[in-house]
Amino acid sequence: MNITAVATLTFVVFVALIVAFLTRPRGNSTVDFYLAGRRVGVLTNSWAICGDYISAASFLGVAAAVYLFGIDGAWYAVGFAAGFIPVLLLIAAPLRRFGEFSLADFLGRRLHSEGVRLTAAGMVQLIILGYLIPQSVGGGITWQLLVGHGLFGLSPYVTGVLVSLLVISIVVAFGGMRGATWYQAVQFIVVLMALIWLASLAVINGFDYGAAVQDLSDEPLTSPTHTSDGWELRTHPDRIDTGRDAVFGEPGAQYTQLGQIALVVTLGLGTAGLPHVMNRYFTAPSGRAARTTTVWVLGLIGAFYALAVMMGTAARHVIPEAVTEHRWLDALTLDGVLITPEHALPALGRIYGGELGLGIISAAALIAVMSTVAGLLLAAAATWGHDVYERHINPHATPRQAVWAGRLITLIVAGLAGVAAVVLSPGELGPATPALVTTMVTWAFAVAGCALTPVLLLAIWWRPMTATGAITGMLLGAAVAVTALITSETLPDSPLRDLLSAPTLLGAPLAALAAALASRLSQPPPDVEAAWVTMHGTAGDRRAERLARLIAAAPAPRAGTDTGSRRTRTHTQLRGRRR
Template structure:
């Protein structure tokens, strides 16, 4: 156990050292939030992957496949497909407009303070919804890897608090530049761990087609707590309740409507994730932003293929070895893991012993730390830049603005840790295929309902107005949160799967309200200039800048003539 803690300490110290050593030397919000807009395409793509491939991707996708078979692949499909609308509709125009953050972009595009403040609130809600499952995953990893707590805390609570505190310090010290390089390196290490485990599993004789066929010979069943003990409970076939569910067939978790709703929620939600979209503001140009997305799509495809393969391998290998390996008795019922998020961790220990478990645990913590870093930085940007500098203290010095951002990092980190401590993964394992992936999906739902429709309309429809966007964001958020809450409370009733992933309802509601209110209000007066910034060529933007400078010069000469 001591060696486990030493390994984690070395990891945290190495990550923190990189962040501090390459932190910006000039104390400015431009460097802290945007790294001077000097991040290259491949580096930014790897950093976005480090941001995006969170615990939900590293542990959650494999866990969802482990628990529900083919239906778990919808998570991988939706997560990977999420960057297609970003590539087609958002990345380049948003970067060409050139602001600090999502609220800054919307506030300036629509010339509205109310939109800026509304979007700050929405952004913070999304960040919290995304932060909590990352902290939950760190607690699960510590609990299995280390096995005991510090200072009288439970192992789960220790993992939550240590990971949150460590990454909070890294972000506060390193800013965007330090965070970018650490996230890029973390992603490459994460991918290397996946590749290693896949090679080891396949080298041991695992065959994906054979495993799926073998696992589908018997109906799908998962552990369920009943009274003081555990027992295997058959999984209901959501496509045909009168027939059993099988690992290699759809229906293990979602019906037709649920499958479609999940993919739409994940695909639309990506375009509204603050920690991902803020990275595009660091690209040098709009073209660089678009090429970055192409790289991300390629890397995402590789990553999720490996996640699906390993989730399937875990279901097959752990079941076959549960009767031979004594320590699996504490984690399984009938050869099936009680907590699906343990799948990759246990697979690592089976094939690599304690060192293999340590490597997978390190990968899980890397995924958690990397994503938490991006989320905290996005939170700092929206509070420090969009609220403190714009409204609370417009005459703030660069030093004051930086400290406001760092204070926001600390507050949001503490709040997310407190919320994560209230989650009990084992008690929720029977309700969802992966509690981590499911909780992250709720963040995607909120982002895809409140922000993505407004993004697309603001970028591509000239008639979008500030009041319309604010009303649309509020409507999308209220409908999404209300339906998700109803889904948790009444998940087994009728349309429960739609209630848990309601973007196909809440996003159109937000879009319709945005359009209706915009038609009744006036768009910004400088709309032609805004449109050139969004969609014009480099030559168009230079001509616009030259014309603006010329008009300023003429105005000054007229003033001097008086």
């Protein structure tokens, strides 16, 4: 057991729980529970979104992918970071101006359809489970590496799954969005500081990124592979320039040119459809604040992934030279190459910082898991608590009943994820174990990018969009994504497999086309222009539109009534309803 790591993790979790308790919602309003009263500041929200987004797959996985595949691994960092560009340009501000509780709520109200709302809720839950289960698996794996002991007779893996889910369930169920926001903000700062600390130590000890890439590119790229005779090093063939070996500093070690494009598109468009990330924009006080928050997120996310790529390169360059001095690396490496690439950051932490360094990096990995799980549970609570329970199961629910329904759903979803993670228990750790986590997270991005993102963009930017079109697009997009992902697992390495394993390049255009064709064959909702002004009009346009609606809804004045007083009351109502 790494005492330093356990102490670090315990302290950070304790501080986060205290913060969540102090910032918990004081009332029973669903706006407070799900959206933190729509009063989350720009900087705090940007930190929380980053905490939502940066999971263990990002913290350990990006560095591992760069370590294993060189430049090809950096495409993960490019896709993850680039995903917030369409969010900034096309989604954040209009989504917030419309002002609902969740993506399903937005689509249902925009298109005046409960069918759209329920279909979107199903898509959201599919994405959440696809993301939540591997995060729970990652929590168990990290606890197994970090602590190595179970509690109450349970295995270390199962203990990690249950502890991480239990802590986060408490934060979300009783702290709501406000408590989770501060929890995730604190967690992101801890994770980013851990990575900055590690990068600083590497530079102080003489690491130079450019020189390292050049040195690593002087020889073929290799990785350990398991055969019937044991472990042996395998040279990666270049999949772009066939007939030669891949090298660290050039693309081709893992993906063809089509595969590189497909991966970046899947991760980029998938980001815009992730419910736990997009729901955070409803907590911003205004559309301008949502857009400014995204600018901050782009900067913070970009810095994080740049450091992750740098550290993956550092691990590939430093570890072979460190084997002779640090004999504990013998058990983790084959001829100086890590058997499990996800050990890259923990190994660097121990090389540069001893047991303290290993503890800090390992604790940060488990913290990243817990922070992402918090956002996923909140998204599930908002979707099932607000969009399903309040509207269909108990439409006359009091605010107190609605909040407690959201809390109960949080615990139920956490329980289901825990059961699934235990069933998927990988047993003894091996090279294939972390690949399960990374692969399932990519599946969640693919379903989001195929099923939700095209419909979301059309609902925001295309006036003729209809409920029929939205349902058609979501169902077809999900079907294409799931079918492609399953099929890709049966194919040998080929450009076709690259495309099907990251299918958004195929599924998103098909879903958008199907949604557009179905919309042309059906009637758009009656208040398209009002919705358009709400999402895209200037502040003056929105005030005028609300004023017109208030005047139209007000009763006609009786004879002798002072119409000036009526206009004054209407203007007073309008000021009270401004967003």
